Amino acid sequence: MIQTENAMTSALLETAEKSVLFTANRPNIVMERGKGMYLWDTDDNRYLDFVGGWAVASLGHSPEALQEALSRQAATLVHASPGYYNRPMLEFAELLTSLSGMDKVFFGSSGAEANESAIKLARKHGAVNLNGAFEIITLANSFHGRSLATMSATGKPHWKELFSPKVDGFKHVPINDLDAIFAAVTNQTCAIMIELVQGEGGVHSVDEAYLYGIRKICDMYGIMLIFDEVQTGLGRTGKLFAYEHYGIKPDVMTLGKGIGAGFPLSAMLAKSKYDLFEPGDQGGTYTGAPLAMAAGYAVLTELLERNVTDNAKTQGNYIMSKLEQLSGEFPITNIRGKGLLLAFDTPAGAAAELAAICLREGLLINALNPSTVRLVPPLIVSQQDSDAMLGILRKAWGQLSSS
Template identity: 50%
Template sequence: MEVAMKNYDNPHPSVMPVARRPDVCFVRGKGSWLWDSHDKPYLDFVQGWAVNCLGHAPDIVAEALARQAAQLIHPGPGYFNAPMIELADMIAAHSCFDQLFFTNSGAEANEGAIKLARKWGAMYKLGAFEIITLQHGFHGRTLATMCASGKSGWEELYAPKMPGFIKVARHDIDAVEAAIGRNTVAIMLELVQGESGVHPMPEDYLRALRRLADEHGVLLIFDEVQTGMGRTGTLFAYEHSGVEPDIMTLGKGLGGGVPLAGLAIKKEVSCFEPGDQGGTFNGNPLMTAVGLAVVNALLAPGFLHHVRVMGRRLSSGLTQISGKYGLGEVRGEGLLLAMDTGSLPAAALVEHMLAAGVLINAPREHTLRFMPALNVAADEIDRMLALLNAACADLKTTLAAEEVRDASLS
């Protein structure tokens, strides 16, 4: 049965309508909370799509911006600056990577990873250029990253497509092996597919991918734009399996709300020459100063432990709600979780929660995604769960009444 959904009109015609936005204008935020122009509070379990890892308007971000803005904002990409160097050193020191290139978005970081892999293939693999990616994956909205993605409905968008991306089913190691050919230069994937509904990659699958990449002399690229920076309970998600990629991309949480992303590589694959890669604002000190403050906060004693504890609390509560209403699977890692909603339309639950003052996300027709701030409090999780429980009950009652009405009319 189809539930009638609110048809969002565009109340601000000067803003290009590239998203379905409710008629709500947010004017301030703090921690897990947002307030709209009518001063109504909203508990935010979307956080800019996993961007605000420290919540809204964290003091350390505001202080880093103010301090750096008073010193140096943008000397240009042709020069070193102190925060850029410090942030690169810190990420290298706490990861398996040797070099960093900072960008403004995760899509731009992934575009850089694709370019680097193709340059490496041209130099060391007889011109190999094809990259194996996964069905239902998501890597961004540039032309190249859209081609790398396996998002439904994008197959014909912005044709003609850029060649060189081979899609295989997720979790199918045999399909990956069968797809490797003489033109294969890399395997690229998210460690948790976020847009497809939060589907983690099993650890044995990741180990098998590393083995295949080594056997065939191809690169392994992990897209950690959403999973990196503490989101899954470790600084980087690859740490759960111990499988080290050759290239990793970061974004979202790296800037804690400001536009900052990164391309991290091992020195063995470093083949860009001056002029091969760049960007006017890339690695500017204003943004990298914030990134440095964010990484320091994530590495503070007890912070990542808190993420894991709160993740278990949220997962347990969602599992109870799912069992109570006969919904579906709860999955994910840390504070990147999803719950399948069974027969309940996820978009309708999003509407119910919005009216109740809670923001959640529906990446699929029958899936909800939860991406709260990493410093979310236990009582905030409990409040969201209580309101979600009420929304499920209300929607179940509404659907049952509509079924009775439809039966009486038939």
């Protein structure tokens, strides 16, 4: 059970109220440090983290490999401008392309930036190869980022009018409805952009036959196929990349979140035939910055050496089996996901209350919406950690049921 805030925490929360622009409903705690699977706040309360910084803390909090890489590179070269190559950029690019099955990479700082780059590349493809085609088909309930273009690509219904007018040229169709995809394709379609598992949309996966059909449509009409693997990439689903579950490769793939294990980093990867940008078409001040590149190389190397992909599969299966057992006692339904991208449904309105009780008991979980809880812990999670999470979750359900 978390303890009452001390004077320092109270002062910090007053600063937050006074100085931080409001964008989210945050609890009255201030996180101060982290190690492995745990975070501590300024009152020294400890939290078992099954949110993982929204699937970012792939190696846990403050991993030594990342600390060492940042320290070493910071003493050598932090930034050289995107107008020059640097050694960490080239080393990381070579490693990432060799592992991903893609040919070329553009680096950014956020998933939105990577997806924005993919949108630009798709429209460049349309301009160069498809007689000016510019429309991109995406899925209902998808999430691709918070820039205006990526918000326009996103299929969240309540975002439809937000910040209007949006960027034109996006069509949203239901997931796993191949007929809807086919009906949406016109001579103005330049790309189809999908998440293989919709993370923010409720942890819903595409079907294999559906994905195969989309690949055939793209091949038939010369349409670019983009996989948004910002949340699913780098081991999260029990494979290094989620597309490996299906055996169907994209033309372009975006990565973010776990690629930097907490350091701001993202990537857009493409096959060589889509290496279409001209000088000035695309860029960014922090593109391929040495510090970020050293971080990414160290994180990816550590992910491989520690075999976290298999751990994600093993622990994901274990957690799902235990949730199935809990569903015999509590109203847990529709347990789903791949690897350590998991979700379950609750009675309407219960998810946020359940998450709040868990927070008071020292467990961080994510209420995606009023009836969905998401679990996205660091990929280093152990069975002991999973059992601890399940124990607190059981206790929280008991409190919720008796309230």
